[in-house]
Amino acid sequence: MLDRFESQILRACVADLTSRVTPTIQDPGAAATLSMASRLLAHVASRLESAQLTSPDAEVAALQAEEAREDALLRPDNAADGITAESLSLYVGKWIEGAEVSSIEASLGGFSKRTLLLRLSGAPQLDNALVIRCDEVGGPVESASADELAILRLMHRHSVPVAEPLWADPAFPFGGTALSTRRLAGSSAYRATGPAMGPVGPQAARELAKVLAKVHAVPVAELDLSPELRAARLPEHVKRLVSSFKRQLDRYREQPSLALDAAFDYLLTHVPTEAAPPTIVHGDASLRNLMLDGDRVSGLVDWELWHLGDPNEDLAYCRPEVEQVMAWEEFLAEYQAAGGAPWSAEAGAYYGLFGAVRNAVFGITIIHGFTRSDRPETRYAFAALYLARKLVSDVVRRLKELGVATADSHVE
Numbered sequence: 001m002l003d004r005f006e007s008q009i010l011r012a013c014v015a016d017l018t019s020r021v022t023p024t025i026q027d028p029g030a031a032a033t034l035s036m037a038s039r040l041l042a043h044v045a046s047r048l049e050s051a052q053l054t055s056p057d058a059e060v061a062a063l064q065a066e067e068a069r070e071d072a073l074l075r076p077d078n079a080a081d082g083i084t085a086e087s088l089s090l091y092v093g094k095w096i097e098g099a100e101v102s103s104i105e106a107s108l109g110g111f112s113k114r115t116l117l118l119r120l121s122g123a124p125q126l127d128n129a130l131v132i133r134c135d136e137v138g139g140p141v142e143s144a145s146a147d148e149l150a151i152l153r154l155m156h157r158h159s160v161p162v163a164e165p166l167w168a169d170p171a172f173p174f175g176g177t178a179l180s181t182r183r184l185a186g187s188s189a190y191r192a193t194g195p196a197m198g199p200v201g202p203q204a205a206r207e208l209a210k211v212l213a214k215v216h217a218v219p220v221a222e223l224d225l226s227p228e229l230r231a232a233r234l235p236e237h238v239k240r241l242v243s244s245f246k247r248q249l250d251r252y253r254e255q256p257s258l259a260l261d262a263a264f265d266y267l268l269t270h271v272p273t274e275a276a277p278p279t280i281v282h283g284d285a286s287l288r289n290l291m292l293d294g295d296r297v298s299g300l301v302d303w304e305l306w307h308l309g310d311p312n313e314d315l316a317y318c319r320p321e322v323e324q325v326m327a328w329e330e331f332l333a334e335y336q337a338a339g340g341a342p343w344s345a346e347a348g349a350y351y352g353l354f355g356a357v358r359n360a361v362f363g364i365t366i367i368h369g370f371t372r373s374d375r376p377e378t379r380y381a382f383a384a385l386y387l388a389r390k391l392v393s394d395v396v397r398r399l400k401e402l403g404v405a406t407a408d409s410h411v412e
Contacts, residue, residue, distance in 0.1 A: 004371045005381075010045035012376040014038055014073050042070040083107070083174050088118065092130065095167055095180065099123040101130075111366065111383055112141035112304055117183065129183035131163060135176030138369025138380060140362030141304050142248065146170050146177035148303045150224065151280070158218045161211060161299045184301070186293030190286070200292070201325030206334045207297045208290050208318060213338035215300070216279045216311040223280075229308065234278045235271045237308045242267045242354065249361045252368035263357045263395050266404055272347045278308040279341070285314040287321050311341045316351035353398040360391040 017038045025031040046069035053059045089101040099122045108115040114136050120128040133145045149168035156164055163181035172178035189204035232240075246264045253260075282289075283305025291299045315335070322331045332343050366384040370376055 005367065007045055008371050008373065008376040009378070009381045010041050011073060012370075012378040012381055014042045014045060015375070016378050017041070018074050038074060039070060042073040046070050046073055083116070085118075087174075088116070088132075091173060092118070092120070096120075096123050096126070096130075099126075099130075102128075111362075111380070112136060112139040113145055113302070126166075126182060130166075131181045131183050132178050133181070134172050134174065134178040137175065138366065138373050140365040140369075143304045144170075144177040145172075145179045145304070148179050148306075151303055151306050152179075152181070154218060154222055155215065155303075158214070160214045160218065161297050162303075163299050163301060184291045184293075184299040186291050186296075186298045188288060189290040189292045190288035200295075201287075203295055204287050204290060204292060205322045205325050205331055207292070208285065208287060208300075208322070209331050209334035209340070210338040211290070211297055211300050212282070212285055212311070212314050212318075213335050213340035215282055216314070216341055217339055218280050220278060220280060220308060223308075232278070232308075234276060234310060235273055237278045238271045238310060239268065241307060241309060242271070245358050245361050249364060252361075252365045254368070257392060259392050259396050259399070260357060260360060262404060263353060263399060266399065266402065267350070267354055267357065270350060272310065272312075272344070272350055274310070274344065274347065276310070276341065279311050281307055281309040281311065281313050283307055283314070283317075285318040287318070310347060310351065312344050312347040313351040313354065315343060316348040317355045319348070319352070349398075349402060353395065353402065356391050356394040356398055360395055363391060 085101045085103050092099050099120050102119045102121050105119050106117040114134050116132040118130045135145050146168035149165050152162050152165040155162045163184050166180045169178045289302045363384050366380050370380045
């Protein structure tokens with residue numbers, strides 16, 4: 001018998017082959033081979049323990065039951081989620097009178113949230129374009145899309161380049177919650193530069209430095225906070241954040257990790273003790289999340305990880321990417337010229353470890369959700385394996401750089 005994770009991988013592969021790959025195959029021979037391969041994968045994925053056969057009729061019934069399970073997996077609509085231009089028109093029309101969805105131009109499946117880029121008719125006030133950001137079942141981040149409304153409104157009010165929020169829906173009819181915004185012009189800086197960070201890379205990094213300086217300068221006093229959070233000092237916010245990810249790890253991991261245990265021990269006992277007040281932190285500061293329209297920033301997106309904390313966290317998180325296109329000192333000069341906080345190399349090392357640990361926890365969370373999903377997707381399985389393997393290795397490397405003994409630890 002296959003483990004549950006491996007069985008889900010097979011189901012996800014079958015869903016992709018039948019719903020996405022098969023319709024694109026033009027060669028009849030290749031189509032026939034793909035059909036046979038899909039059937040065989042479905043057979044393995046749906047195979048149960050052998051039943052005790054008491055008669056020829058029972059044997060036939062068992063074989064027919066096997067075939068029925070395979071047929072269910074092979075249905076082309078197995079991966080469908082019911083979100084279409086027609087169904088979204090009914091939804092959008094309730095919020096924007098007279099508006100209809102002409103097409104879904106793109107459905108960007110992130111691992112924490114899904115982003116739908118819509119083309120409208122009857123909504124000239126929005127340039128006939130709309131973005132709906134909605135929750136993904138089994139994603140790594142436990143916040144809801146609707147939770148981003150307040151922080152986006154605050155950032156927009158302070159002229160931080162973000163997508164203008166329109167409404168939040170705590171009961172999105174397709175599941176979970178949703179946030180609707182105006183559509184930003186341009187495209188992701190990461191896509192524009194590519195993995196090698198091409199000519200636009202240095203400009204994108206400079207713009208990210210300026211945007212982060214603006215984010216970190218937005219007054220915390222304007223947030224709607226509980227008295228406890230408002231009174232907390234920076235180390236308390238950091239320790240609360242680390243503890244929340246430790247609890248998430250404990251909820252979802254299915255096997256021990258000496259590396260992550262050692263890392264959390266370090267993070268909880270070496271919280272930087274700087275006296276600076278907490279600031280708003282984006283939490284996922286990256287060129288992937290910076291939108292450029294030509295050489296102009298149109299917005300910083302993906303705010304699901306925002307929190308109160310140390311600006312050094314955002315800086316440490318974007319540093320590996322930035323250093324592919326410019327010297328770190330040059331980036332810091334841009335950030336501080338725009339009003340950014342002083343950089344602490346010691347705090348940066350701490351938050352470099354924190355970022356690797358947090359993302360490894362996200363990988364473990366994805367594994368947990370994937371193994372229990374009714375509609376497993378291959379991208380979740382791939383991300384889970386990548387995050388669990390690569391990032392735990394990164395955690396160990398960073399622990400060693402911090403001088404933490406890891407001789408007895410292992411990398412899963």
